[in-house]
Amino acid sequence: MTNRLANVSTLTIQRVTATLVILIVGFWFLAGIWFFEFSSLYLVFIIVTILVVRSVPVQPGIWLGRRPVRRGLVGVITLGLVLGSLSPYGPNGVGAVPFLSLILALCFILLGRATKRVASAPDAMVDEREESLRNRPHRIAYTIFAALAGATILVAYVATADSRAWLDNSLKFGSPFITFFLLIFFLPAMVLAWLEPDRPSSELAPRLPATRRARLAMSMVAVALLLPIALTLALPFAPLRTTMKVVAEPEQTSAAMSCKYFEARTRAGFGYGAVIPISAEACWDGHKAFENWGLNQSDCHSFGSEGTADSTITCSRTTDADGTLHFLYRVRLRSAILPFVFKDVAMTLVLARDGRVVAFP
């Protein structure tokens, strides 16, 4: 690409794109999606990585210069988007979507290299031929996007209550929304990669020198791709971090019985994991210990789950013959990216009939 001063326009593709991103992220924020700490940081890191990667000039090279390879890449991306749209998943669900996201991220990076990012290049970075090359895919992509959106609305409109269950689930969990969001940004590049003819071998650009920024961009891409996998693999080995407190409850204490408030939180995993809590009040009267509140089936749930799905293995409360109260909450945290990776966490409360805390948590 060539650096040239072009006529400065107030309405550029970049400004429209930036406004769109701010609006969408803003709505996400307002919708409450921006509440997971690690996910938020990771999203910020991804955005910074995209900015750094985009600032480095690229050449497609021999391999990505071939049209069959580029068309294959577009096919993989399309398949990934279709599978991602159809996979029902929830915030805590186990699904292929996180794994698909990683594959798609890698494909989008390759797509950017294959098309030299001409599809979204600013005017100052393209010459007149590249400008016409950039504008044509946008025209075609608009038609495709409009057709897809129209078809989706049509299906949603004509589907019956029974037949639209898959659509309801799909819309509820937001995957078509993410697909359309991705298409807004990448469909022109996909069209360009599909249409652009093979480059003559004499025009294959020489390998670009590895600048410091290029190395930084590559490192950031590697971190962005490997971090979720590394954090997932760390889930079974990361030490559990537990905070707890036991507080006497004078308001509940009488001559006949005494009570204590038990609170414990065990955090499993780094970045990807969950918090398993106990928050309960238990009492004793000398004959037996018993639950006042917080030790029921409905209290067995984790929170703050990121990249994992939790399933309760055991949630039981029993009282021994000698009056000792036993509560066991055992949960399995399974990675959403690599479902064969999991971690079992157990929380216990054993309270003797004389108020002695035998085990907690």
Next chain:
Amino acid sequence: MAARGDGNSPSSANSKLYNRIAVLRAERNLSRQELAEAVGVNFQTIGYIERGEYNPSLDLAFRLAETFGLPIEAIFSRQPFRPLSEEIYRRPRVAGEGPNT
């Protein structure tokens, strides 16, 4: 002067522009990259123009003409160019006459 982006990909044989850029480049010992830098375009664009797959805008055509120090009609034509040797000698080829006669 035409604005940038007024060039186009020839959609039919009628809209094709013939050019001598490859020959002129070879005469001046210029690579595509060097010529591209001189006129401010991507080096691949030079290749597209040389092959007749892209018709440059008037602005770019003038820049190419200035770079080679030739009038535009010496570089671009609606008709296929005759070989430069024939242009120089201004002599129509006679049947049976060899190239070195």
